[in-house]
Amino acid sequence: MFDSQPAVLVVDLDNTTFDYDRGLAEHMVRTTGQGPSGPPEFYDYARSGWFPTNQDWLAAHSAAVMEGLFARMWPYDGALEGLASLREDGFVVKFATAHGSRSWMPGPDGDELARVERETTAAGLRMLGVEYDELHFVASKAEVAGDLYIDDAPSHLADLDARGLPRIAYDQAYNRHLPGLRATNWDELGSVIRARLGA
Ligand SMILES: [Mg+2]
Secondary structure, eight states, rough: OOOOOOEEEOOBBBTBBOOHHHHHHHHHHHHHHHOOSSSSSSTTTTTTSSSSSSSHHHHHHHHHHHGGGGOOOOBBHHHHHHHHHHHHHTTEEEEOTTOOOOSOOOOHHHHHHHHHHHHHHHHHHHHHHHOSEEEEEEEGGGSSSSSSEEEOHHHHHHHHTTTTOOOOOEOOOGTTTOOOOESSHHHHHHHHHHHHEEE
């Protein structure tokens, strides 16, 4: 299909391939009896009304991760099929996630959280039988070489834009202010990827 090297896709996990918000919301219901009223409007759980402060979000995130949040991820409709089909067509799929790369929680607790994030993420992908070529735990997506990046986070999308790296925004309420390529579901994402890379 390709004249030279296969095209490399750098794909985010949370809120792009898997529904992190759903996992977090289920954890909230399980632990407090109450979930959020709707999807986050901002890329900020406190500002979106999910938690009083982002420290509360971090505490809930940590507890959820320790309980295996990433070992039981919810793929978006068509995501796993879409990945398999892209690989069948010759695309290389590199996952790039911030899981386990954060330094915002100092000390041994932060190290342990990062370790569990990395381990349970790999285990979750294995258990779901997800097809991919590489898994990278990185703070910045540009650390992973690729031809096209797919992400939901406004900060990552803006960083890729600033570096002149081609990307597709996976549509979420909090990234709609950003112009450029966008996909609202995995069917559409497959089409946008193939159109962009001429496959
Ligand atoms: Mg994400």
